[in-house]
Amino acid sequence: MxxxxxxxxxxxxxxxxxxxxxxxxxxxxxxxxxxxxxxxxxxxxxxxxxxxxxxxxxxxxxxxxxxxxxxxxxxxxxxxxxxxxxxxxxxxxxxxxxxxIAIKDVGGMFTADDVEGVFQEVGTKLKETATKLAETDKKLKAHVEPLSKFGSDEDDRGIYRVLEWKTKSGKLRRKAILSDADADGNYRKQTVIEYKEDGVTVETTDVYTLIPDLNGNVKDEVLQ
Incomplete structure:
Protein backbone atom coordinates (compact mmCIF):
# COMPACT_ATOMS: atom_id res chain seq x y z
CA MET A 1 0.00 0.00 0.00
CA ILE A 101 21.51 32.83 19.23
CA ALA A 102 22.20 36.55 18.89
CA ILE A 103 20.80 38.58 16.00
CA LYS A 104 21.91 41.73 14.21
CA ASP A 105 19.15 44.35 14.24
CA VAL A 106 20.48 47.22 12.13
CA GLY A 107 17.14 49.02 11.94
CA GLY A 108 16.56 48.92 15.69
CA MET A 109 13.17 47.26 15.23
CA PHE A 110 13.37 45.10 18.36
CA THR A 111 14.40 45.54 21.98
CA ALA A 112 15.56 41.92 22.32
CA ASP A 113 18.92 40.80 20.95
CA ASP A 114 18.25 37.06 20.65
CA VAL A 115 16.02 35.00 18.37
CA GLU A 116 13.65 33.83 21.10
CA GLY A 117 13.07 37.37 22.35
CA VAL A 118 12.49 38.70 18.84
CA PHE A 119 9.96 35.95 18.09
CA GLN A 120 8.10 36.85 21.28
CA GLU A 121 8.03 40.52 20.28
CA VAL A 122 6.82 39.63 16.79
CA GLY A 123 4.08 37.46 18.26
CA THR A 124 2.96 40.27 20.58
CA LYS A 125 2.89 42.80 17.74
CA LEU A 126 0.95 40.40 15.51
CA LYS A 127 -1.61 39.93 18.29
CA GLU A 128 -1.92 43.70 18.76
CA THR A 129 -2.29 44.19 15.01
CA ALA A 130 -4.98 41.51 14.82
CA THR A 131 -6.88 43.22 17.65
CA LYS A 132 -6.68 46.61 15.92
CA LEU A 133 -7.79 45.10 12.62
CA ALA A 134 -10.77 43.50 14.36
CA GLU A 135 -11.72 46.84 15.90
CA THR A 136 -11.35 48.62 12.56
CA ASP A 137 -13.42 45.95 10.84
CA LYS A 138 -16.13 46.38 13.44
CA LYS A 139 -16.22 50.15 12.88
CA LEU A 140 -16.34 49.73 9.11
CA LYS A 141 -19.22 47.28 9.38
CA ALA A 142 -21.07 49.72 11.59
CA HIS A 143 -20.79 52.40 8.90
CA VAL A 144 -21.90 50.19 6.02
CA GLU A 145 -24.66 48.43 7.97
CA PRO A 146 -28.09 49.27 6.47
CA LEU A 147 -29.97 51.42 8.99
CA SER A 148 -33.30 53.19 9.23
CA LYS A 149 -33.40 56.84 10.35
CA PHE A 150 -36.06 58.27 12.67
CA GLY A 151 -36.58 61.92 13.64
CA SER A 152 -38.21 63.28 16.81
CA ASP A 153 -38.48 66.38 19.04
CA GLU A 154 -39.57 68.71 16.22
CA ASP A 155 -39.15 72.46 16.83
CA ASP A 156 -41.30 75.39 15.61
CA ARG A 157 -39.44 75.52 12.30
CA GLY A 158 -39.97 71.83 11.50
CA ILE A 159 -36.43 70.78 12.42
CA TYR A 160 -36.10 67.46 14.19
CA ARG A 161 -33.68 67.97 17.04
CA VAL A 162 -33.17 64.24 17.61
CA LEU A 163 -32.23 61.76 14.88
CA GLU A 164 -31.84 58.04 15.54
CA TRP A 165 -30.39 55.31 13.30
CA LYS A 166 -31.63 51.79 14.02
CA THR A 167 -31.14 48.31 12.62
CA LYS A 168 -33.93 46.34 10.98
CA SER A 169 -34.49 44.57 14.30
CA GLY A 170 -34.83 47.93 16.10
CA LYS A 171 -31.46 48.15 17.83
CA LEU A 172 -30.18 51.68 18.24
CA ARG A 173 -26.83 52.30 16.55
CA ARG A 174 -26.45 56.07 16.49
CA LYS A 175 -28.19 59.17 17.86
CA ALA A 176 -27.64 62.84 16.94
CA ILE A 177 -29.00 65.60 19.19
CA LEU A 178 -29.16 69.31 18.25
CA SER A 179 -28.92 71.88 21.07
CA ASP A 180 -27.79 75.39 22.09
CA ALA A 181 -29.94 77.43 19.68
CA ASP A 182 -29.05 81.11 19.16
CA ALA A 183 -31.51 84.05 19.03
CA ASP A 184 -32.35 83.20 15.42
CA GLY A 185 -33.11 79.57 16.26
CA ASN A 186 -29.93 78.18 14.69
CA TYR A 187 -28.50 75.28 16.61
CA ARG A 188 -24.84 75.64 17.53
CA LYS A 189 -24.12 72.20 18.96
CA GLN A 190 -24.69 68.62 17.89
CA THR A 191 -23.99 65.59 20.09
CA VAL A 192 -23.43 62.27 18.28
CA ILE A 193 -23.70 59.07 20.32
CA GLU A 194 -22.59 55.66 19.00
CA TYR A 195 -23.96 52.51 20.64
CA LYS A 196 -22.52 49.03 21.06
CA GLU A 197 -23.94 45.83 19.60
CA ASP A 198 -26.68 45.60 22.23
CA GLY A 199 -28.12 48.96 21.14
CA VAL A 200 -28.17 50.24 24.74
CA THR A 201 -24.59 50.63 25.96
CA VAL A 202 -22.90 53.84 24.84
CA GLU A 203 -19.64 53.25 22.96
CA THR A 204 -18.58 56.82 22.04
CA THR A 205 -19.93 60.35 22.46
CA ASP A 206 -18.71 63.22 20.27
CA VAL A 207 -19.76 66.87 20.42
CA TYR A 208 -19.59 69.14 17.37
CA THR A 209 -19.80 72.93 17.11
CA LEU A 210 -22.08 73.89 14.21
CA ILE A 211 -21.01 76.92 12.19
CA PRO A 212 -23.68 78.41 9.88
CA ASP A 213 -23.20 80.36 6.65
CA LEU A 214 -24.82 83.75 5.93
CA ASN A 215 -28.12 82.07 5.13
CA GLY A 216 -28.23 80.18 8.39
CA ASN A 217 -27.41 76.80 6.86
CA VAL A 218 -24.84 74.65 8.65
CA LYS A 219 -21.53 75.04 6.81
CA ASP A 220 -19.02 73.43 9.17
CA GLU A 221 -19.18 70.83 11.93
CA VAL A 222 -16.12 71.18 14.17
CA LEU A 223 -15.33 68.35 16.58
CA GLN A 224 -14.72 69.63 20.11
Whole structure:
Protein backbone atom coordinates (compact mmCIF):
# COMPACT_ATOMS: atom_id res chain seq x y z
CA MET A 1 0.00 0.00 0.00
CA UNK A 2 1.31 3.44 -0.88
CA UNK A 3 2.15 5.83 1.95
CA UNK A 4 -0.20 8.82 2.14
CA UNK A 5 1.74 11.96 3.11
CA UNK A 6 -0.51 14.94 3.84
CA UNK A 7 2.09 17.50 4.92
CA UNK A 8 4.26 19.22 2.30
CA UNK A 9 8.01 18.91 2.61
CA UNK A 10 9.81 21.87 4.27
CA UNK A 11 11.64 22.63 1.05
CA UNK A 12 15.09 24.19 1.51
CA UNK A 13 17.37 24.14 -1.56
CA UNK A 14 20.29 26.21 -0.26
CA UNK A 15 22.95 23.65 0.75
CA UNK A 16 24.92 25.95 3.04
CA UNK A 17 28.15 24.96 4.76
CA UNK A 18 28.54 21.98 7.08
CA UNK A 19 29.67 23.04 10.58
CA UNK A 20 32.95 21.55 11.84
CA UNK A 21 32.66 18.40 13.95
CA UNK A 22 33.77 20.17 17.12
CA UNK A 23 30.71 22.44 16.94
CA UNK A 24 28.45 19.44 16.38
CA UNK A 25 29.93 17.84 19.49
CA UNK A 26 29.93 20.84 21.83
CA UNK A 27 27.20 23.12 20.44
CA UNK A 28 27.08 26.91 20.28
CA UNK A 29 28.20 29.07 23.18
CA UNK A 30 26.26 32.11 24.37
CA UNK A 31 28.74 34.57 22.86
CA UNK A 32 28.87 32.85 19.45
CA UNK A 33 26.80 33.87 16.44
CA UNK A 34 26.22 30.99 14.03
CA UNK A 35 26.49 31.99 10.35
CA UNK A 36 23.41 31.61 8.19
CA UNK A 37 25.22 29.07 6.00
CA UNK A 38 25.31 26.58 8.92
CA UNK A 39 21.54 26.83 9.32
CA UNK A 40 21.15 26.45 5.55
CA UNK A 41 23.12 23.20 5.82
CA UNK A 42 20.92 21.91 8.63
CA UNK A 43 17.64 22.83 6.90
CA UNK A 44 18.82 21.43 3.56
CA UNK A 45 20.03 18.14 5.06
CA UNK A 46 16.76 17.76 6.95
CA UNK A 47 14.76 18.46 3.79
CA UNK A 48 16.84 16.06 1.68
CA UNK A 49 16.55 13.30 4.31
CA UNK A 50 12.78 13.66 4.57
CA UNK A 51 12.54 13.81 0.79
CA UNK A 52 14.38 10.49 0.55
CA UNK A 53 12.04 8.95 3.08
CA UNK A 54 8.94 10.07 1.20
CA UNK A 55 10.28 9.00 -2.17
CA UNK A 56 11.22 5.60 -0.75
CA UNK A 57 7.79 5.17 0.81
CA UNK A 58 5.87 6.19 -2.34
CA UNK A 59 7.90 3.77 -4.44
CA UNK A 60 5.82 0.94 -3.01
CA UNK A 61 7.55 0.18 0.29
CA UNK A 62 6.61 1.50 3.70
CA UNK A 63 8.62 1.96 6.86
CA UNK A 64 6.41 -0.61 8.53
CA UNK A 65 7.23 -3.22 5.91
CA UNK A 66 11.00 -3.27 6.37
CA UNK A 67 11.28 -6.79 5.00
CA UNK A 68 10.68 -5.41 1.50
CA UNK A 69 13.31 -2.68 1.78
CA UNK A 70 16.67 -3.16 0.15
CA UNK A 71 19.87 -2.97 2.17
CA UNK A 72 20.69 0.40 0.59
CA UNK A 73 17.25 1.78 1.48
CA UNK A 74 17.54 0.61 5.07
CA UNK A 75 21.00 2.12 5.41
CA UNK A 76 19.81 5.44 3.95
CA UNK A 77 16.83 5.64 6.32
CA UNK A 78 18.81 4.75 9.43
CA UNK A 79 21.59 7.15 8.52
CA UNK A 80 19.14 10.00 7.89
CA UNK A 81 17.26 9.43 11.15
CA UNK A 82 20.46 9.18 13.19
CA UNK A 83 21.87 12.30 11.60
CA UNK A 84 18.76 14.33 12.34
CA UNK A 85 18.65 13.09 15.91
CA UNK A 86 22.29 14.02 16.51
CA UNK A 87 21.77 17.51 15.12
CA UNK A 88 18.69 18.06 17.28
CA UNK A 89 20.68 17.16 20.40
CA UNK A 90 23.10 20.07 20.08
CA UNK A 91 22.63 23.81 20.23
CA UNK A 92 23.19 24.32 16.52
CA UNK A 93 19.52 23.38 16.14
CA UNK A 94 17.93 26.86 15.97
CA UNK A 95 14.73 25.98 17.82
CA UNK A 96 16.34 24.20 20.79
CA UNK A 97 18.31 27.06 22.32
CA UNK A 98 17.18 30.17 20.48
CA UNK A 99 17.91 32.42 23.45
CA UNK A 100 21.65 31.80 22.89
CA ILE A 101 21.51 32.83 19.23
CA ALA A 102 22.20 36.55 18.89
CA ILE A 103 20.80 38.58 16.00
CA LYS A 104 21.91 41.73 14.21
CA ASP A 105 19.15 44.35 14.24
CA VAL A 106 20.48 47.22 12.13
CA GLY A 107 17.14 49.02 11.94
CA GLY A 108 16.56 48.92 15.69
CA MET A 109 13.17 47.26 15.23
CA PHE A 110 13.37 45.10 18.36
CA THR A 111 14.40 45.54 21.98
CA ALA A 112 15.56 41.92 22.32
CA ASP A 113 18.92 40.80 20.95
CA ASP A 114 18.25 37.06 20.65
CA VAL A 115 16.02 35.00 18.37
CA GLU A 116 13.65 33.83 21.10
CA GLY A 117 13.07 37.37 22.35
CA VAL A 118 12.49 38.70 18.84
CA PHE A 119 9.96 35.95 18.09
CA GLN A 120 8.10 36.85 21.28
CA GLU A 121 8.03 40.52 20.28
CA VAL A 122 6.82 39.63 16.79
CA GLY A 123 4.08 37.46 18.26
CA THR A 124 2.96 40.27 20.58
CA LYS A 125 2.89 42.80 17.74
CA LEU A 126 0.95 40.40 15.51
CA LYS A 127 -1.61 39.93 18.29
CA GLU A 128 -1.92 43.70 18.76
CA THR A 129 -2.29 44.19 15.01
CA ALA A 130 -4.98 41.51 14.82
CA THR A 131 -6.88 43.22 17.65
CA LYS A 132 -6.68 46.61 15.92
CA LEU A 133 -7.79 45.10 12.62
CA ALA A 134 -10.77 43.50 14.36
CA GLU A 135 -11.72 46.84 15.90
CA THR A 136 -11.35 48.62 12.56
CA ASP A 137 -13.42 45.95 10.84
CA LYS A 138 -16.13 46.38 13.44
CA LYS A 139 -16.22 50.15 12.88
CA LEU A 140 -16.34 49.73 9.11
CA LYS A 141 -19.22 47.28 9.38
CA ALA A 142 -21.07 49.72 11.59
CA HIS A 143 -20.79 52.40 8.90
CA VAL A 144 -21.90 50.19 6.02
CA GLU A 145 -24.66 48.43 7.97
CA PRO A 146 -28.09 49.27 6.47
CA LEU A 147 -29.97 51.42 8.99
CA SER A 148 -33.30 53.19 9.23
CA LYS A 149 -33.40 56.84 10.35
CA PHE A 150 -36.06 58.27 12.67
CA GLY A 151 -36.58 61.92 13.64
CA SER A 152 -38.21 63.28 16.81
CA ASP A 153 -38.48 66.38 19.04
CA GLU A 154 -39.57 68.71 16.22
CA ASP A 155 -39.15 72.46 16.83
CA ASP A 156 -41.30 75.39 15.61
CA ARG A 157 -39.44 75.52 12.30
CA GLY A 158 -39.97 71.83 11.50
CA ILE A 159 -36.43 70.78 12.42
CA TYR A 160 -36.10 67.46 14.19
CA ARG A 161 -33.68 67.97 17.04
CA VAL A 162 -33.17 64.24 17.61
CA LEU A 163 -32.23 61.76 14.88
CA GLU A 164 -31.84 58.04 15.54
CA TRP A 165 -30.39 55.31 13.30
CA LYS A 166 -31.63 51.79 14.02
CA THR A 167 -31.14 48.31 12.62
CA LYS A 168 -33.93 46.34 10.98
CA SER A 169 -34.49 44.57 14.30
CA GLY A 170 -34.83 47.93 16.10
CA LYS A 171 -31.46 48.15 17.83
CA LEU A 172 -30.18 51.68 18.24
CA ARG A 173 -26.83 52.30 16.55
CA ARG A 174 -26.45 56.07 16.49
CA LYS A 175 -28.19 59.17 17.86
CA ALA A 176 -27.64 62.84 16.94
CA ILE A 177 -29.00 65.60 19.19
CA LEU A 178 -29.16 69.31 18.25
CA SER A 179 -28.92 71.88 21.07
CA ASP A 180 -27.79 75.39 22.09
CA ALA A 181 -29.94 77.43 19.68
CA ASP A 182 -29.05 81.11 19.16
CA ALA A 183 -31.51 84.05 19.03
CA ASP A 184 -32.35 83.20 15.42
CA GLY A 185 -33.11 79.57 16.26
CA ASN A 186 -29.93 78.18 14.69
CA TYR A 187 -28.50 75.28 16.61
CA ARG A 188 -24.84 75.64 17.53
CA LYS A 189 -24.12 72.20 18.96
CA GLN A 190 -24.69 68.62 17.89
CA THR A 191 -23.99 65.59 20.09
CA VAL A 192 -23.43 62.27 18.28
CA ILE A 193 -23.70 59.07 20.32
CA GLU A 194 -22.59 55.66 19.00
CA TYR A 195 -23.96 52.51 20.64
CA LYS A 196 -22.52 49.03 21.06
CA GLU A 197 -23.94 45.83 19.60
CA ASP A 198 -26.68 45.60 22.23
CA GLY A 199 -28.12 48.96 21.14
CA VAL A 200 -28.17 50.24 24.74
CA THR A 201 -24.59 50.63 25.96
CA VAL A 202 -22.90 53.84 24.84
CA GLU A 203 -19.64 53.25 22.96
CA THR A 204 -18.58 56.82 22.04
CA THR A 205 -19.93 60.35 22.46
CA ASP A 206 -18.71 63.22 20.27
CA VAL A 207 -19.76 66.87 20.42
CA TYR A 208 -19.59 69.14 17.37
CA THR A 209 -19.80 72.93 17.11
CA LEU A 210 -22.08 73.89 14.21
CA ILE A 211 -21.01 76.92 12.19
CA PRO A 212 -23.68 78.41 9.88
CA ASP A 213 -23.20 80.36 6.65
CA LEU A 214 -24.82 83.75 5.93
CA ASN A 215 -28.12 82.07 5.13
CA GLY A 216 -28.23 80.18 8.39
CA ASN A 217 -27.41 76.80 6.86
CA VAL A 218 -24.84 74.65 8.65
CA LYS A 219 -21.53 75.04 6.81
CA ASP A 220 -19.02 73.43 9.17
CA GLU A 221 -19.18 70.83 11.93
CA VAL A 222 -16.12 71.18 14.17
CA LEU A 223 -15.33 68.35 16.58
CA GLN A 224 -14.72 69.63 20.11
Missing amino acids: MANFTKPLPEWKSKGTEPPQILKDTGWKVSQRPPASYFDWFFNRTYEALKELQETATSGNTLGNTAELTTTEKTTIVKAINEINEILKINSSPHRDAIN
